[in-house]
Each structure stands twice: as structure tokens, then as C-alpha cells.
Amino acid sequence: MLLKRIHHVAVIASDYERSKDFYVRVLGLSPVREVYREERDSYKLDLSVNGEYQIELFSFPEPAERPNYPEAVGLRHLAFEVENMEETVAHLKGHGVAIEPVRVDPLTGKMYTFFKDPDGLPIEVYEG
Structure with a gap:
């Protein structure tokens, strides 16, 4: 197996529009494609990082909170x-x-x- 590069990083947002604004307007990432997945009641926004890498920003109804442990495994x-x-x-x-x-x-x-x-x-x- 040869890993060539990182393809994408996926982020689940608690407030999709707020996070979309942050990643696009504040961080300057470029939207590539946005889709609404009706079966999941979820948006998925593909964002380009300088044309090379991709961040996938997701929304889900009522996503679970992530514990905040700065040095936790993961x-x-x-x-x-x-x-x-x-x-x-x-x-x-x-x-x-x-x-x-x-x-x-x-x-x-x-x-x-x-x-x-x-x-x-x-x-x-x-x-x-």
C-alpha cells in the first residue's frame, strides 16, 4: 500500500451556516460543491484549501457533543x-x-x- 496524500478532512458543524461562514469568509477556503442529502437531512460542503486539499463540512440534525480533552486519544x-x-x-x-x-x-x-x-x-x- 502506498498512501499518496491526505484526500480530505471531515468536520461536523453544530450550526452549519455559522461554520460555513467561518471556513469560507474568515479562513478563505473556496467552496467546490455543496449538496443537500435529503435522506440524512444533512448538508455537505466541499471546501478547497489552495486548490490542493479538501475539507468536507457536514451538518446533521442534533449532532452529539464531543468531549473536550486537549490531550485525549484521537x-x-x-x-x-x-x-x-x-x-x-x-x-x-x-x-x-x-x-x-x-x-x-x-x-x-x-x-x-x-x-x-x-x-x-x-x-x-x-x-x-
Whole structure:
């Protein structure tokens, strides 16, 4: 087996329109395709990350809450590479997004920080 690349990351939103606005308007991801799946009473929005990767944003009626344990087993966070940390932080703050202090990775010397999506999913931006 040869894994070539990550195909997509799936996110379930508690408030689909609020999360759609966040991922499209605030983070600047490009909508590729949006479908309503009547049999599931669910929307699915495919979002492009710079034309290369994809995030699938889902809505479901009354999705279960996810426990918040920062160091629990499982997917820890979603990370995006950015060109300029100062511009990225200014952009996010301009949209009212609360940002953790910018830190420097001791192994690579690169800057990074975290913030949360509307449902509290931790997102990292890492200066590449």
C-alpha cells in the first residue's frame, strides 16, 4: 500500500451556516460543491484549501457533543501552513477570532499559534 496524500478532512458543524461562514469568509477556503442529502437531512460542503486539499463540512440534525480533552486519544487539531504569521494573526483578529499567543517551534524555529472554529475545534496556523 502506498498512501499518496491526505484526500480530505471531515468536520461536523453544530450550526452549519455559522461554520460555513467561518471556513469560507474568515479562513478563505473556496467552496467546490455543496449538496443537500435529503435522506440524512444533512448538508455537505466541499471546501478547497489552495486548490490542493479538501475539507468536507457536514451538518446533521442534533449532532452529539464531543468531549473536550486537549490531550485525549484521537485527532488533536487541524493545521494550516501560512506564508506570513503577522498578516494571518491580524486577519483572524480582524474577524474577531481569539488567538493564543504566537510561539516558536523549538525544533524548527518556525512560528505557530492556535485558535478555534465555531464549535471549538482546535486549528493551528504554522508559518512555512
